[in-house]
Amino acid sequence: MGFVTPDFGTLFWMTIIFGILLVILKKFAWKPILTALKDRETSIANALSSADKAREEVKDLKADHEKIIAQAKREKDIIIKEARDLKDKLLVEAKTQASSEGQKIVEAARQQIQAEKQAAISEMRNQIAELSVLVAEKVIQKELKDKASQENLVEDLLKDIKLQ
Amino acid sequence: MKATKSQRYTAFILFFLLIFSLTSTSVYAEADSHDGHSTEFVPGDYIMHHVADAFEWHLATIGETHITVPLPIILYSKTNGWHIFMSSKFDHGKTTYKNFRIAHQGENSGKIEEVNQQGEVIGLPLNLSITKVVAGALFSVVLLLLIFVSAAKSAKRRAGQAPRGIQNTVEPIILFVRDEIAKPAIGDKKYEKFMPFLLTMFFFILLNNLMGLIPIFPFGANVTGNIAVTMSLALFTFAVTNLNGNKHYWKEIFNPDVPMWLKFPLPLMPIIELSGLITKPFVLMVRLFANMMAGHMIVTVFISLIFIFGKLMGPTAGLAISPVSIVFSLFILMLDLLVSFIQAYVFTLLSALYFGMAKAEHH
Numbered sequence: 001m002g003f004v005t006p007d008f009g010t011l012f013w014m015t016i017i018f019g020i021l022l023v024i025l026k027k028f029a030w031k032p033i034l035t036a037l038k039d040r041e042t043s044i045a046n047a048l049s050s051a052d053k054a055r056e057e058v059k060d061l062k063a064d065h066e067k068i069i070a071q072a073k074r075e076k077d078i079i080i081k082e083a084r085d086l087k088d089k090l091l092v093e094a095k096t097q098a099s100s101e102g103q104k105i106v107e108a109a110r111q112q113i114q115a116e117k118q119a120a121i122s123e124m125r126n127q128i129a130e131l132s133v134l135v136a137e138k139v140i141q142k143e144l145k146d147k148a149s150q151e152n153l154v155e156d157l158l159k160d161i162k163l164q
Numbered sequence: 165m166k167a168t169k170s171q172r173y174t175a176f177i178l179f180f181l182l183i184f185s186l187t188s189t190s191v192y193a194e195a196d197s198h199d200g201h202s203t204e205f206v207p208g209d210y211i212m213h214h215v216a217d218a219f220e221w222h223l224a225t226i227g228e229t230h231i232t233v234p235l236p237i238i239l240y241s242k243t244n245g246w247h248i249f250m251s252s253k254f255d256h257g258k259t260t261y262k263n264f265r266i267a268h269q270g271e272n273s274g275k276i277e278e279v280n281q282q283g284e285v286i287g288l289p290l291n292l293s294i295t296k297v298v299a300g301a302l303f304s305v306v307l308l309l310l311i312f313v314s315a316a317k318s319a320k321r322r323a324g325q326a327p328r329g330i331q332n333t334v335e336p337i338i339l340f341v342r343d344e345i346a347k348p349a350i351g352d353k354k355y356e357k358f359m360p361f362l363l364t365m366f367f368f369i370l371l372n373n374l375m376g377l378i379p380i381f382p383f384g385a386n387v388t389g390n391i392a393v394t395m396s397l398a399l400f401t402f403a404v405t406n407l408n409g410n411k412h413y414w415k416e417i418f419n420p421d422v423p424m425w426l427k428f429p430l431p432l433m434p435i436i437e438l439s440g441l442i443t444k445p446f447v448l449m450v451r452l453f454a455n456m457m458a459g460h461m462i463v464t465v466f467i468s469l470i471f472i473f474g475k476l477m478g479p480t481a482g483l484a485i486s487p488v489s490i491v492f493s494l495f496i497l498m499l500d501l502l503v504s505f506i507q508a509y510v511f512t513l514l515s516a517l518y519f520g521m522a523k524a525e526h527h
Contacts, residue, residue: 003212003215003216003217003390003391003457004391005391006391006392006395007217007291007295007390007392008290008291008392009238009290009291009292009293009295009298009392010217010295010297010298010390010392010393010396011392011395011396012292013292013294013298013301014298014301014392014393014396014397015396015399015400017298017301017302017305018364018368018396018397018400019400020305021305021308021309021364021368022360022361022364022400024309025308025309025312025360025363025364026360026361026364028309028312028313028316029309029312029313029315029316030312030316030359030360030363030364031316031360032316032317032319032320033312033315033316033319033331033334033335033338034338034342034356034359036319036320036323037319037335037338037339037342039323039324040323040324043324
């Protein structure tokens with residue numbers, strides 16, 4: 001069975017051949033190929049991860065956008081609501097003010113009227129008093145010529161006083 | 165009538181096989197009588213001739229003429245030093261040259277022996293000849309260098325770009341070796357150091373397995389079906405494994421975690437572990453050798469069936485059996501194609517597993 005006993009010459013040459021092949025391929029083939037593979041893999045992985053990151057950023061941006069829009073909407077609503085409130089308030093205020101002003105004016109007018117009336121009444125009373133004094137003077141001057149008439153007069157006057 | 169391309173190819177191959185079988189039959193029918201060989205067709209010799217190593221590269225035999233590629237014979241004899249000459253000097257093993265001849269019988273059959281003037285054998289010289297197997301391996305080395313150096317050049321030139329051409333062809337296989345063999349077997353952190361070795365091993369075995377299946381020069385040398393070749397490869401794995409063995413690896417061999425009585429006074433476990441050290445590369449050597457040798461042998465057995473039938477029942481029977489033989493050989497060749505890949509994978513995977521063991525940390 002010669003073919004199962006290793007031949008020394010073949011073993012010798014094979015060891016040299018394989019050793020040299022190993023060294024040469026390692027230096028000139030495997031190193032460049034494996035480095036190229038690794039570089040490409042890392043660059044692809046980087047590209048993918050940066051694409052992911054970009055997508056994430058876009059997503060974030062969109063979300064931000066939406067958030068900003070929603071915020072703006074909310075603010076607009078608030079502003080409109082505030083304006084409406086303000087308007088209502090102003091209207092109400094204006095109304096109340098106007099009414100109170102009117103009342104005040106009416107009141108003042110009434111008071112003035114009252115005052116004028118009082119003044120007129122008192123004026124009238126004064127004049128009536130003066131006139132009555134004058135009349136009384138005249139009457140008295142006329143009446144007081146005799147005794148009887150004087151007494152009549154006093155009596156009448158007393159009656160008048162009672163009436164009042 | 166216009167034949168399709170595949171029909172034309174089939175017809176050509178059949179014609180070629182017919183011519184081949186005719187010439188072969190004539191060779192074995194009227195084998196040369198120079199060295200007293202029988203003129204009969206001996207299947208064992210025929211098969212061994214096709215699967216074994218040789219000092220010359222036989223291409224074809226037409227009539228009595230052997231067409232061979234002579235290979236260098238390198239001999240060192242204790243009596244008269246170094247001799248380097250071409251194998252053609254032996255005239256296909258028929259003559260004695262400078263007191264050397266190829267033995268055809270006896271215990272040295274197939275080897276070169278040294279004879280004295282009287283024709284008596286005086287010893288075996290140290291034989292460092294470039295045999296058919298070595299020449300085949302050298303040719304495969306040239307091919308490997310051409311393929312992978314150009315792939316590396318393309319990888320360098322097209323850095324960062326998609327691979328093209330030959331680089332594109334070999335890259336998936338390199339990635340397979342890296343991701344399916346080296347990384348799982350050795351580990352993500354330590355695999356890089358072993359990648360050149362594993363890749364060289366894988367492609368060397370694969371290419372030689374495949375080249376061995378092509379029966380036309382310069383292919384067809386049964387390189388990986390030669391035990392010296394597989395021994396050399398297994399020795400490389402053995403050396404790389406043990407040169408990379410860490411403290412844990414050696415501790416597991418000389419002082420494994422077993423009960424004391426298994427280590428002292430008789431170092432039972434260390435002996436078993438040490439034998440395991442040898443068994444691993446031995447198994448690698450035998451597996452590759454046996455698989456490739458068997459594949460080649462079965463193919464030649466099926467082919468020789470034609471001549472066995474021809475010898476026993478006449479040429480008509482031989483011709484009749486030839487389609488069966490060819491179909492079976494084709495089937496076995498297909499199987500060998502598969503086996504070529506599987507064996508390259510297995511050898512590399514097991515080497516990687518051994519490296520992984522040598523580098524494993526204690527857990």
